[in-house]
Amino acid sequence: MKKILISLLFLLFGTSVYADCNIKSGSINILANDFPALRTFVETAKGCKGSADFKVTHSSEHNKIAVPALTANPSEFSARIAANSSIVPLMNQDLIRPLDDLVKKYGKGIQDSQLITIDGKIMAVAFMANTQHLYYREDVLKELGIAVPKTYEEVVAASEKIRASGKMQYPYAAAYKAGWNLAEEFVNMYIGHGGEFFKAGTAQPSINNAKGVATLNMLKKLAGLSNPDYLTHDSEAIKVEWESGNVALMTLWASRSGTLLDDDGDAKITAATKLTGPATVAGGNIPAATLWWDGFTLAKNRSDADAEATFRALAHAAANKKMVADAADQAVWLIEGFKPGPKSIGVIEAVKMKAKPYPMLPQMGLMHGALGSEIVEFLQGKESAEQALKDVEAAYMSKAKEQGFL
Amino acid sequence: MPNKTFFWFFLPTGLAMILFIGLPIISTGIQSFYAQHDQVVKEVKKCDPFGCTVSIVVDQEKTSKIREEKPLGKFNGFGTYVDRNHLAIEEIGKFWNETNTFGEFVDQVTNLPFYKALIFTLTYCLFVTPNVLLLGFIIALSLNAVTRRIRGPLIFGTILPMIVTPLVGSLVLFWMIDAEGIIGANLQMLMDDPYLSLKSSKTLTWITIIIYGIWHHSPFAFVVFYAALQTVPQEPVEAAIIDGASRWQRVRHIVLPHIYPVVTFVALISLMDNFRVFEPIIGFSAEGSAQSLSWLIYDNLVNEEVILFGSAAATSMMTIVGIAILLAPVLIRTWKEFRTAR
Numbered sequence: 001m002k003k004i005l006i007s008l009l010f011l012l013f014g015t016s017v018y019a020d021c022n023i024k025s026g027s028i029n030i031l032a033n034d035f036p037a038l039r040t041f042v043e044t045a046k047g048c049k050g051s052a053d054f055k056v057t058h059s060s061e062h063n064k065i066a067v068p069a070l071t072a073n074p075s076e077f078s079a080r081i082a083a084n085s086s087i088v089p090l091m092n093q094d095l096i097r098p099l100d101d102l103v104k105k106y107g108k109g110i111q112d113s114q115l116i117t118i119d120g121k122i123m124a125v126a127f128m129a130n131t132q133h134l135y136y137r138e139d140v141l142k143e144l145g146i147a148v149p150k151t152y153e154e155v156v157a158a159s160e161k162i163r164a165s166g167k168m169q170y171p172y173a174a175a176y177k178a179g180w181n182l183a184e185e186f187v188n189m190y191i192g193h194g195g196e197f198f199k200a201g202t203a204q205p206s207i208n209n210a211k212g213v214a215t216l217n218m219l220k221k222l223a224g225l226s227n228p229d230y231l232t233h234d235s236e237a238i239k240v241e242w243e244s245g246n247v248a249l250m251t252l253w254a255s256r257s258g259t260l261l262d263d264d265g266d267a268k269i270t271a272a273t274k275l276t277g278p279a280t281v282a283g284g285n286i287p288a289a290t291l292w293w294d295g296f297t298l299a300k301n302r303s304d305a306d307a308e309a310t311f312r313a314l315a316h317a318a319a320n321k322k323m324v325a326d327a328a329d330q331a332v333w334l335i336e337g338f339k340p341g342p343k344s345i346g347v348i349e350a351v352k353m354k355a356k357p358y359p360m361l362p363q364m365g366l367m368h369g370a371l372g373s374e375i376v377e378f379l380q381g382k383e384s385a386e387q388a389l390k391d392v393e394a395a396y397m398s399k400a401k402e403q404g405f406l
Numbered sequence: 407m408p409n410k411t412f413f414w415f416f417l418p419t420g421l422a423m424i425l426f427i428g429l430p431i432i433s434t435g436i437q438s439f440y441a442q443h444d445q446v447v448k449e450v451k452k453c454d455p456f457g458c459t460v461s462i463v464v465d466q467e468k469t470s471k472i473r474e475e476k477p478l479g480k481f482n483g484f485g486t487y488v489d490r491n492h493l494a495i496e497e498i499g500k501f502w503n504e505t506n507t508f509g510e511f512v513d514q515v516t517n518l519p520f521y522k523a524l525i526f527t528l529t530y531c532l533f534v535t536p537n538v539l540l541l542g543f544i545i546a547l548s549l550n551a552v553t554r555r556i557r558g559p560l561i562f563g564t565i566l567p568m569i570v571t572p573l574v575g576s577l578v579l580f581w582m583i584d585a586e587g588i589i590g591a592n593l594q595m596l597m598d599d600p601y602l603s604l605k606s607s608k609t610l611t612w613i614t615i616i617i618y619g620i621w622h623h624s625p626f627a628f629v630v631f632y633a634a635l636q637t638v639p640q641e642p643v644e645a646a647i648i649d650g651a652s653r654w655q656r657v658r659h660i661v662l663p664h665i666y667p668v669v670t671f672v673a674l675i676s677l678m679d680n681f682r683v684f685e686p687i688i689g690f691s692a693e694g695s696a697q698s699l700s701w702l703i704y705d706n707l708v709n710e711e712v713i714l715f716g717s718a719a720a721t722s723m724m725t726i727v728g729i730a731i732l733l734a735p736v737l738i739r740t741w742k743e744f745r746t747a748r
Contacts, residue, residue, distance in 0.1 A: 064708045084454070089712055092445075094466040118463060119450035126455050169600070178694030201449070201462070228603035229585060232691035291456050334455050357456045362447060362464050365712045373519070373705070376694040380608065383517070394497075395519065398490040402716050404442040404480065 021316050023050035026309025030296075031066060032081035034058040035255055037128055037331035038294065041081075044317035052309045062086075070095040073301040078310040083294050084358040085365065087116070087124055092362050096123060096297040102311040109319030114334050116295055126295035127318045128331040130255050131355060132174075132188060133289060133346030134279055139272040140167060140248040148274075152192070152218055152281040152288060155249055159225040162248050172225040173238040174251040176379075181234050183371035184290075185251075190215045191356050192281040192288020203363045203405040205396050208389040214282055216378055216385040223379050231376065245269050251278075254346040258330055261343060275342070277349025289350055290358040293334065363405045370396040431726065438486060438719035440479040443472045479716070486720040493724075494518045520721070523697040524728075529612065530698065531680040531732070534619040538676050539669065541620060542627025547657065549628075550635045561632070568625035576689025579618055580605075611695040615686045622686075623679065627672050634665040674736055681729050699725045 028049060032038045042056050057077070059065065067089050069076040075095075082090065090096045098121040103110065107125075116124040134155070136148060141158070144165055149155045155172065162171040175181040190197070195211040198204060223230050227241060235256060241247050243265045252260075260273055278289035296314045298307045317323060321337035328339060332347040340348050358364075370392045378388035400406045446468040452461050488495040494515075501514040515521050549560055567575060582589045583604040594602045604610045638661055646656050662669075684700035687693060693701065699721060706718040 067713065092464045092712065094464075094470060113455050115453070116455075117451075117453045119448075119452075129455060177691065203445075203447075227585065228601060228606040230606070231694040232605050293455050351456070355456075357454060359461075360452060360454075361461060362445065369705075369712075373693070373697075377517070380606075380694070382608075387517075391517065394490050399712075399714060399717070401489065402441045402482075402486055402714060403712055404444040405447075 021048035021050055021312050023048065023052045023309050023312050025052060026303075026305045027053040027055075027078065028306070028310045028313055029055040029057075029077045030079045030081065030310070030314075031057050031059070031062055031069065031077040033062050033083075033294075034060045036258060037255060037327065038081055040323060040327045040330055041127060041317050044320050044323045045313040048313050048316040049309075052313070054313070066090065067093060067095070070299050070301065074303065075299040075301040078299055078302045078306045079314060080297050080299065081294060082124060082297050083130075083292050084290075084360050085292075085368070087295075087297060088360055088362060088365060090297060091118070091123065095300055097300045097307060098122060099125065099298060099311065102298075102308065102315075106308075106312050106315050107319075109336065110315060111319075111334070111336050114295070114318065116293070124295040124297045125315065125318050126293040126334050128255075128294045128333050129347050129351070130253060130292040130294065130332070131278060131289050131347050131350040132184075132251050132253050133287075133350060134276050135242070135250045135252055135257075135260065136274050136276065137248040137269070137272050138274045139268075140171075143167075148276055149249065149279060151283075152189070152222070152279045155279055156218075156221050156225065159222075159249055163225065168246060168248055170225065170227040170246060171248045172222055172250070173227065173230075173233070173241050173247040174222065175233060175235045175238055176219075176223060176226065176230040177234040177237070178231050178376050179372040180368065181372075182231070182375065182379075183368045185219060186215060186371050186375060187358070187368065188251075188278075188290055189218055189281060189288045191290060192279075192284055192286065194284055194286070197359060197364070197367055198361070203400055205367065205393040207367075208386065208393055212389045213385040216375060216388060218281060219375075220379055231379070242273070243269060254344070255331060257343040257346065261329075275345045277346060277353055278355060280353075285353070287350055287353045287355045289355050291347075291350060291355045292358055363400055363403070366399045366403060366405070367392075367396050370399065434719045434722050436478075437715055438723050439481060439483060441482040441486060441716050443469070443476070443480050445469065446472075482716065486716045487724070490518065491717060492520045492720055494520065519697070519702065520724075523699050523702050526612070526696050527681060527683060527698045527728075530616060530619060530683050531677060533616045534623060534680045534683075535673065535676045537620045538623040538627050539673060541624045542672070543631050543669075545624065545628045546631035546635055547661075549632060564628055565625040567622050568629075570622075572622060572685035573689050575622055576618055576686045579614070580690045583614060605690070605692075608695040611690065611692050615683075615690060615692060615696055618686050618690075619680065619683065623676060627676065630668055630672050631665065634668040635661070638664050670736060670740055674733060677732055677736070678729055681732060682725070699728065 030042055030045070032042055039058060042058070046054050046056070063086055066080055066086065070080065070090065071093065080090065080096070087096070100122050103115065103122055103125070110125060114126050115122050116126055134149065140162060141148065144161055144167070146158045146161055147154075149158050159171040162168050174185055176185060190207065190211065193211040193215050195207065195209070195215065197207060199206045227233065227246070233241070235253055238247070238250060238252060239256060239260060242250055242260065245266060257275060261270060263270070278287035280286065281288045296318065298310060319335060321335070324333045324335045324338045329341050329343045332338070332340065332344040374391040374395050375388050377383045378385055397406060446465040447462045448465045449460060450463050452459055487493055490497050497518065498515055501511055505511040505514060516525060545564055549557060549564065552560065581587050584590050585594070585603050590604055593604070594600055604614055642660050643656055646660060651659070682700045683698045684704065687696055687698060687701050703718045703721045703725070706714040706721065
């Protein structure tokens with residue numbers, strides 16, 4: 001008890017001494033997704049709140065709340081932790097404010113590479129990077145004499161070999177849940193094939209082509225090597241599959257590596273779980289993966305005083321070497337002083353291999369939505385790849401017309 | 407009750423209904439006729455930690471001006487209703503001309519999202535509603551026949567499926583039918599097919615959801631029927647017994663006619679409920695194989711990063727029309743009976 005008290009006191013004073021942001025007033029309210037790295041980030045920001053009012057909402061449903069909550073005037077939240085894709089609706093609706101003045105005044109320690117600038121204005125400050133990459137079971141691959149796959153063709157060959165050996169029935173896993181997850185897999189694979197989603201400079205779709213067909217065929221091959229329930233599996237479900245030892249090769253988010261490699265679960269599986277970069281496909285040299293950043297944005301419909309207080313607290317975290325050192329295995333931080341550990345291999349490799357960032361286009365969300373529902377029937381074997389792609393384009397066009405993009 | 411008394415009695419409820427149901431429906435109806443303004447986009451340079459690219463963004467200065475002038479959006483008439491993601495009039499015409507056989511035509515039409523959802527919704531209604539009525543009636547009859555001492559706990563057990571939140575109920579079943587769950591694994595053993603998966607096959611998913619629907623809705627029918635059974639007069643039943651009527655004859659000629667209005671009521675409510683089937687699709691993660699009209703609305707509102715108010719509103723209005731069409735025969739019949747009774 002005494003020990004706890006002392007460490008608690010230490011913690012309390014430790015942070016208050018450390019966090020000398022001198023925020024005197026204002027109210028801070030943050031909306032963020034819910035995973036460990038973001039919790040750490042927001043906690044660090046809270047450490048320097050001074051006498052400002054501080055509230056935070058961590059929710060995996062953040063996307064559904066963000067636009068309505070920031071549209072209100074004054075808006076519910078003063079800041080929103082966003083990513084490449086979720087910043088787009090905020091930009092489309094003009095809900096976030098440029099940060100140039102605040103960065104100049106209070107952005108000491110934030111690196112230039114962290115700044116997201118659009119049309120010359122700083123719209124967000126990024127602090128971590130994410131991507132989907134390969135995980136493999138070293139023991140299984142070694143036993144069967146399989147080299148670590150570098151391409152999806154090798155992933156297929158390796159999975160077939162594992163299945164043939166009788167060790168595992170469904171050796172491959174990826175988040176193929178119909179909807180957002182499945183669409184994300186298509187986006188990755190299509191980019192790996194060098195595809196473009198829209199005709200240059202327009203919002204006209206252009207996925208019904210040879211690259212699109214090849215993408216679908218590869219997804220189907222991989223689905224055939226996955227658990228037959230793959231259309232209901234999200235990232236959490238395949239993580240469970242992995243931890244029960246049913247899977248030897250998997251494509252999963254880098255931000256989930258922490259929970260896979262922690263002390264919970266079968267120690268043997270954890271010890272044999274290894275990370276490598278994302279795979280390429282069809283002889284391409286850029287990986288079939290997209291790079292993501294997470295960063296903070298400030299609500300437009302909120303007083304300047306609140307924006308200033310919020311920025312100072314968040315900027316404190318976004319340039320915090322101590323946080324980066326303490327939580328080095330929670331994320332690939334983009335903050336100065338980050339030393340990548342074994343859990344960051346995936347992202348580092350992806351950046352080295354020149355992976356493309358997820359397209360930050362105003363109409364991309366509509367394409368993503370159309371993909372998530374229209375390619376399902378192809379995977380179920382109910383229609384041809386060409387028909388599926390035609391359906392995606394048609395579904396997208398109707399939505400884009402309604403939204404005024406076409 | 408005199409009409410005047412009824413009016414004052416109904417007034418508060420009526421006002422609340424107008425406020426909370428009527429006005430939102432009108433507002434939804436108006437929204438369904440509007441689309442977003444044409445987006446004004448411009449090319450800009452975007453830089454992030456991974457490098458710089460030239461790309462497009464929505465031009466806020468120009469857009470906000472247009473938005474201020476016409477906040478509702480661009481008038482679109484029935485444009486959203488007839489587009490490819492809804493009634494798809496144009497596409498259906500094209501399919502009719504392009505396809506050779508009727509089967510091919512039907513295939514093409516049922517590939518359209520709205521019709522896909524409509525077919526599932528109708529199938530669900532057609533299988534669940536009669537089975538709910540039948541099962542509810544059988545359970546009510548049987549429970550009415552058991553001794554009073556154990557009736558209480560039995561009734562409680564029977565209405566449990568209705569007490570359990572739909573989402574939780576479907577999740578429990580979802581885990582049970584998992585390839586490694588108790589039902590899924592036993593089915594695999596029974597069928598001697600290690601690849602059998604209830605979740606990956608469209609037909610099996612539909613059957614699962616329909617069985618879940620029957621399980622979840624039967625208690626409601628049961629409760630109403632059971633209450634109605636308590637009002638069946640004993641004299642005619644006893645007279646029938648003396649006349650030598652069998653159990654079936656008694657149910658067919660005395661009980662059923664007596665509780666007939668209640669049957670209509672349960673059928674109505676059940677049809678309405680089933681037409682809005684939604685929770686089991688989420689609970690079973692069945693979006694891939696089964697989509698209902700309500701799910702389409704949900705999808706338009708939350709699954710996109712851009713909220714499609716117009717689409718959602720149009721589907722909502724069509725769902726209301728759909729329910730009205732489904733209920734019309736029952737309503738007309740009730741109305742006629744009401745007239746003859748007077």
